[in-house]
């Protein structure tokens with residue numbers, strides 16, 4: 001069992017709300033995953049992925065949360081904490097937004113709230129692992145005060161490991 005507080009599942013920023021998943025997010029979630037371009041996902045797949053995320057959160061006390069714009073009320077992506085390549089003690093921050101919502105500072109705004117929520121659980125350090133080609137994501141992390149620790153190879157893929165301590 002983790003000795004950390006459960007992460008807050010409702011976070012609010014100036015323009016965004018992060019909140020728990022609802023079954024009605026399935027269509028938008030699968031559309032977001034489909035934007036990656038490898039595959040077109042069904043709504044049923046979205047539903048299964050949401051169920052898996054909710055189950056993981058039950059066990060770990062950390063979560064990826066849907067991001068909703070306050071003014072428009074629409075789902076634009078997700079941000080949160082995952083074990084990923086790291087550990088439950090020092091989890092990874094992760095985010096993904098619809099392309100139409102890129103370039104307006106939303107990822108940075110959501111991730112800043114998640115960093116705060118991670119600190120409130122009592123954790124002392126966060127990680128992020130990012131393809132070294134992913135300039136936008138690396139820039140978000142830089143703005144949040146993450147620093148590069150190392151680069152690892154996964155086959156031919158270079159993965160940057162970034163970290164920041166929590167107050």
Ligand SMILES: CC(C)(COP(=O)(O)OP(=O)(O)OC[C@H]1O[C@@H](n2cnc3c(N)ncnc32)[C@H](O)[C@@H]1OP(=O)(O)O)[C@@H](O)C(=O)NCCC(=O)NCCS
Pocket residue numbers: 095096097098101102103104105106107108109129130131134135136137139140
């Ligand atoms: C990474 C991602 C979430 C960023 O979302 P976003 O809301 O556009 O991010 P922000 O607007 O908060 O910040 C992006 C920063 O990258 C910069 N940027 C974007 N594209 C860039 C490029 N090609 N070269 C240099 N900088 C770039 C932006 O200018 C901005 O920095 P600035 O505030 O200094 O101008 C979004 O691109 C995404 O969903 N990508 C696909 C999923 C993904 O890669 N997730 C991360 C996996 S580790």
